Amino acid sequence: xxxxxxxxxxxxxxxxxxxxxxxxxxxxxxxxxxxxxxxxxxxxxxxxxxxxxxxxxxxxxxxxxxxxxxxxxxxxxxxxxxxxxxxx
Numbered sequence: 001x002x003x004x005x006x007x008x009x010x011x012x013x014x015x016x017x018x019x020x021x022x023x024x025x026x027x028x029x030x031x032x033x034x035x036x037x038x039x040x041x042x043x044x045x046x047x048x049x050x051x052x053x054x055x056x057x058x059x060x061x062x063x064x065x066x067x068x069x070x071x072x073x074x075x076x077x078x079x080x081x082x083x084x085x086x087x088x
Contacts, residue, residue, distance in 0.1 A: 002053060002063055004038040010061045010077045025055035 011021055018032045025032075027048055035042045035052065042049060053063065064076040 001065075002042050002049065003040060004036050004042055006063060006077050007032075007036050007042060007052070010056050010063070013061060013077060013079055014056075014059050016059075021052070021055065024059060025052045027051055 011018070014021075016024070018036070019029055022029045022032045031044070031048060032052070035044065035049075056063070060080050062078050062080045064078060
């Protein structure tokens with residue numbers, strides 16, 4: 001599950017517009033616009049939602065659920081720590 005607010009926040013963290021997210025996920029710009037204008041949880045075709053969530057994951061976004069560990073409550077997003085960093 002992803003909320004419209006999480007989707008907008010994820011795009012903001014990545015610094016990408018709706019067109020870029022559409023290209024990254026393989027869905028149309030109107031689909032991204034519809035998702036972002038949803039009230040609460042984004043609803044739609046599961047395959048389409050999966051494409052968007054997977055694209056965000058590949059771009060480095062972690063979606064936080066209601067009960068995610070942290071200091072606050074509620075849903076959110078954050079940038080993931082790279083799996084490995086080069087240390088010279």
